Structures are given as C-alpha cells and as structure tokens.
Amino acid sequence: xxxxxxxxxxxxxxxxxxxxxxxxxxxxxxxxxxxxxxxxxxxxxxxxxxxxxxxxxxxxxxxxxxxxxxxxxxxxxxxxxxxxxxxxxxxxxxxxxxxxxxxxxxxxxxxxxxxxxxxxxxxxxxxxxxxxxxxxxxxxxxxxxxxxxxxxxxxxxxxxxxxxxxxxxxxxxxxxxxxxxxxxxxxxxxxxxxxxxxxxxxxxxxxxxxxxxxxxxxxxxxxxxxxx
Numbered sequence: 419x420x421x422x423x424x425x426x427x428x429x430x431x432x433x434x435x436x437x438x439x440x441x442x443x444x445x446x447x448x449x450x451x452x453x454x455x456x457x458x459x460x461x462x463x464x465x466x467x468x469x470x471x472x473x474x475x476x477x478x479x480x481x482x483x484x485x486x487x488x489x490x491x492x493x494x495x496x497x498x499x500x501x502x503x504x505x506x507x508x509x510x511x512x513x514x515x516x517x518x519x520x521x522x523x524x525x526x527x528x529x530x531x532x533x534x535x536x537x538x539x540x541x542x543x544x545x546x547x548x549x550x551x552x553x554x555x556x557x558x559x560x561x562x563x564x565x566x567x568x569x570x571x572x573x574x575x576x577x578x579x580x581x582x583x584x585x586x587x588x589x590x591x592x593x594x595x596x597x598x599x600x601x602x603x604x605x606x607x608x609x610x611x612x613x614x615x616x617x618x619x620x621x622x623x624x625x626x627x628x629x630x631x632x633x634x635x636x637x638x639x640x641x642x643x644x645x646x
Contacts, residue, residue, distance in 0.1 A: 482605025506609030
C-alpha cells in the first residue's frame with residue numbers, strides 16, 4: 419500500500435519508498451508508476467489499466483515525494499513545467515564531512531553503460547549544466563544534515579555533485595560512501611502550479627528512518643509543512 423498525500427482528478431502525490439524504481443526497469447521489480455496505476459484502478463474500479471503519467475523521476479535508492487498526472491493534459495503541462503524548471507524541489511540528505519553550505523554548479527555527463535554520472539568540462543559532448551543550492555542544518559559525529567534546493571534535474575545530480583567535493587552521501591556506494599547503508603537522500607518538498615486550477619500548491623514530508631534518525635528534524639516542520 420502506498421502513502422498518498424494528495425489526489426484529485428488531475429494529479430496524485432505519493433511517497434516513494436527507498437529501493438523502489440520510479441518506473442519499470444530491467445530488474446522486473448515493482449515500480450512506483452505501476453503501483454500508482456493499480457492504486458487508482460482498484461480505488462475507482464476502472465476497467466483495464468488506469469492512465470498515469472510519469473512527469474519526473476526519483477533515483478531508485480532515494481525516497482520521498484513524487485507527483486503523477488492522472489490525465490494526458492495534466493501530464494503535458496506538468497512535464498513542460500519540469501522542463502522549464504518551474505517545479506520547486508527540495509531534498510534532505512546526510513553527507514559525510516562538515517558541509518559548508520552554499521551553491522554548486524557543474525557540467526555533468528552520464529555514462530549509459532555504467533549508469534554513473536561524472537563532472538565534466540563545459541563543451542564535452544553529453545555534458546549538461548547542473549546547479550543546486552544548499553544549507554547545512556546540523557553537523558554531528560562527522561556527518562552533516564543538509565537541505566538542498568535542486569535547480570536542475572540531472573541524473574544522480576545531488577549525489578555526484580556532493581561526492582565530487584568530498585562530501586559523499588551516507589550509504590551511496592556508487593559515489594564514494596565506504597559503508598553500505600540506505601541512501602540518505604529524501605525528496606521532502608515539491609511545489610508546483612496545478613495543471614488545471616492554476617494555483618500554486620506545495621506538498622511536504624519528512625524521512626522516518628535511516629541516517630536521518632541521528633538528527634533532530636522537529637524544527638523543520640510546522641503545521642504540516644517543511645521549511646523550504
């Protein structure tokens with residue numbers, strides 16, 4: 419059973435568990451897109467497969483909020499907003515080291531054979547601009563809790579940008595974590611303009627397990643919303 423934070427006739431906001439793919443992949447494991455389709459089909463008694471549009475993705479080992487479209491019109495409008503950077507996406511992460519806070523700007527290139535992204539020089543074929551800003555909320559026992567405002571949506575962006583600066587995410591074996599653990603990356607807030615109501619909406623949630631337990635998250639939430 420999935421955790422649904424909001425739904426209407428046009429959009430659905432759900433919490434993706436860590437380890438669940440955003441959409442079907444070669445692993446054959448159950449994915450969020452299929453889970454949401456079945457949830458809608460079952461709840462509303464729809465014949466056949468329910469239409470659900472995937473408008474953005476979240477790395478398989480990460481957890482947190484995802485928005486899905488329930489109509490083709492909503493899918494087109496939300497996908498366009500994602501492409502133009504109109505989605506406000508905020509993440510919490512736990513990284514090794516004393517993160518100073520600030521901004522990160524790089525060009526990233528993904529190798530499709532290895533599924534690994536690396537920092538590249540501007541102008542290198544396939545390299546795409548990547549930018550984020552972040553704030554360090556707490557530092558404890560050689561780890562930092564950071565809040566990240568993602569400005570672009572490149573493959574593994576947060577993971578590779580922090581790792582390239584000697585601040586790998588806890589549990590991220592692919593990008594420099596020495597200890598296998600659950601990836602400490604959580605999509606805690608999404609802000610968007612509703613595709614039909616045309617009003618701004620923001621949805622938020624806090625992580626409930628993993629490396630985040632070592633930090634006090636109580637100051638991040640008030641009246642059900644995350645400070646972003």
